[in-house]
Amino acid sequence: MKDIIVTEKLNIGYEEAIIVEDLNLKIPKHRITALVGANGSGKSTILKAISRILNPVGGAVYINGKTIKEQRSKEIAKQLAVLPQNPVAPDGLTVAELVSYGRSPHQGGFGVLSKHDKKMVQWAIDVTNMREFADRSIDRLSGGQRQRVWIAMALAQDTEVLLLDEPTTYLDIAHQYEVLYLLKHLNEREGRTIVMVVHDLNHASRFADHMVAIKEGKVMRSGTPQEVMEPELLFDVFGIYSDIITHPRSGLPICLPYVKEEKGNTSESNSLDRKAAYHLSYEGIY
Template sequence: MNEYRIKTEQLCISYDKTVVVENLNVQIPTGKITALVGANGSGKSTILRTIARLLSPQSGQVLLDGKSIQTQSVKEVSKKLAFLPQNPMAPEGLTVFDLVSFGRFPHKTGFKNITDEDREIITWAMKTTNTLELESRFVDELSGGQRQRVWIAMALAQQTEILFLDEPTTFLDMSHQLDVLELLKKLNQEQHRTIVMVVHDLNQATRYAHNIIAIRHGTPMCVGTPKDIMNKQMLKDIFGVDAEILKDPRDGILLCVPYRMPEKTD
């Protein structure tokens, strides 16, 4: 197995001629969960979307299996990498089964009907995400947690080994956040999927990710395991807060407790 199937080389990203990410060089460990963390507006989602080929860089490149992702066709990339955006929207009146079936499109030619093999994969994806009993329900009638599981089922139906998610727990309550994160952990542990996600809650990142990329103004300031990078200085540099670092007595996972904004000096 390639240790790093995804890499960036001197990646520069700009919006309206304003550079937001410059000379980005990161490697995504294969078969691990990587979390991108940082303050609002730090460039996390922009980086994620560019690596996933949804945005074109100004310069530099993203390498997927040793080839520039920009030179690979949409269908070729879609067979390797699935992307779940933040707060995705489904057309009104679409059933869960129909939405999950969209994940099979990269594997089809033209407008062929769903095959028995497709149906087996769709059913497997819904079983894996505990959404099979919802297959006849309309997506817009589901709760937030149910919808997020259904979207993940659609991504699984793509049968890719790499899954990108942009803040997958946004707008979910605490129990549904943990539900989604536990599902992603299960997919990584049992199916060895490489998962890359933007995470808003740093404590969730330290609990569920093997690798963390902490970003400030479009630049990775710290990269490594939670134990490697979790310290008071990182929290001050990346998030602008003073915080205590505590160790969960149950499993030793490092957690942060912010308590104030540091005083500004002239």
């Protein structure tokens, strides 16, 4: 299996603080990869460095065998599209106008949409079920609808790789599955490589072929959901106790987190349980 994105000894930071150090990461081509880890573990930072939104302090990122440093921004934009966390659209833009921005890397100097550009914009609006809102202003949409518009813009870019930072944010459970099945469809039918930051471990297990567990900017383990979804690893990465069972339909692992009953009054026991309870409440694991 060929790796489409590779990092070598990648160091990423903000000002003088190093968030990710000596990262060696491989993203398999034509697969869905889920980056999982607690808040602040470096998942989003890694995604920004891969897409050149954030310049690494050291090391290298390779896309299709070439470093991102030796490629122009427009070349990279034709290979990968990025959906960051909490994107903000300019006031007054309609859905169709925002989605059309995804065609920018493919346009000439005058920025006029070609027939093919318009077709791609319409396709992206349709597959994200936003056709009835195409002429509506972005600021008149709900949070979930806005998220679907941003995904549509990334799809309109028509790239081999999609990088998505928490793509199901703001969506109810029905629309979460709608988006995730759409991504699965794009992967299986069109061979698109998808890398997404996911907080829900069971979503990652269900929809990703490849999982990467990250803690404090380091890869703790990467592999199939079966290889990553192990109680000992999940405790190390998230600080949660969990039972791992097999889904009766898919045969994939499911994480059932729990707070361990206290069997003593030691400070260590209390600390571990508090940590587990914190993650259950705030990290969106289940």
